[in-house]
Amino acid sequence: xxxxxQPEKLLSVFKGAPVELKCNYSYSGSPELFxxxxxxxxxxxxxxxxxxxESIKGFTADLNKGETSxxxxxxxxxxxxxxxxxxxxxxxxxxxxxxxxxxxxxxP
Amino acid sequence: EAGVxxxxxYKIIEKRQSVAFxxxxxxxxxxxxxxxxxxxxxxxLLIQFQNNGVVDDSQLPKDRFSxxxxxxxxxxxxxxxAKLEDSxxxxxxxxxxxxxxxxxxxxxxxxxxx
Numbered sequence: 001x002x003x004x005x006q007p008e009k010l011l012s013v014f015k016g017a018p019v020e021l022k023c024n025y026s027y028s029g030s031p032e033l034f035x036x037x038x039x040x041x042x043x044x045x046x047x048x049x050x051x052x053x054e055s056i057k058g059f060t061a062d063l064n065k066g067e068t069s070x071x072x073x074x075x076x077x078x079x080x081x082x083x084x085x086x087x088x089x090x091x092x093x094x095x096x097x098x099x100x101x102x103x104x105x106x107x108p
Numbered sequence: 109e110a111g112v113x114x115x116x117x118y119k120i121i122e123k124r125q126s127v128a129f130x131x132x133x134x135x136x137x138x139x140x141x142x143x144x145x146x147x148x149x150x151x152x153l154l155i156q157f158q159n160n161g162v163v164d165d166s167q168l169p170k171d172r173f174s175x176x177x178x179x180x181x182x183x184x185x186x187x188x189x190a191k192l193e194d195s196x197x198x199x200x201x202x203x204x205x206x207x208x209x210x211x212x213x214x215x216x217x218x219x220x221x222x
């Protein structure tokens with residue numbers, strides 16, 4: 001079975017501080033992993049995917065197969081990063097499974 | 109390009125009544141998804157269409173929920189009869205092909221069952 005766990009429902013950091021949103025997954029094969037973001041009053045949208053190995057809005061995420069994790073990181077948080085973040089996985093069933101989400105608040 | 113369109117945006121119904129949601133995906137997108145998002149939880153896939161065929165409906169409560177995608181474009185999701193626990197946001201999404209491609213979401217249809 002495919003499962004995504006985001007252990008923190010809420011995360012609050014100060015502007016300029018590093019941010020790390022945790023994501024752990026359960027899947028026996030090779031998954032595709034994603035981070036989706038939902039800003040206030042906006043649609044849910046793709047932030048980044050692990051196969052792209054790119055940095056989007058200063059965020060990066062590395063797939064660690066040994067720890068089955070895909071944590072999202074940013075070295076210096078900005079106020080506009082405040083949003084709801086969802087980690088998601090595609091496994092063998094070709095369906096996108098989401099975690100519970102983490103609400104990130106950046107304090108000025 | 110125009111995004112995924114959904115209607116109605118908000119709906120309040122009494123339990124045991126019926127409701128229908130409509131979705132128009134991005135033009136040219138073969139795959140259409142319906143997700144249910146209960147407050148405080150992540151989106152849960154209800155049904156996934158590839159053109160007008162069902163790819164996955166394993167989490168669709170088929171005794172009360174139904175969905176169709178006629179002609180492989182627009183889709184409707186119906187709930188009959190509604191229960192209190194159906195209160196949620198119903199998200200429609202689409203992608204060009206398989207789920208690994210970028211999935212684009214609509215704004216959602218907010219359902220409250222009283």
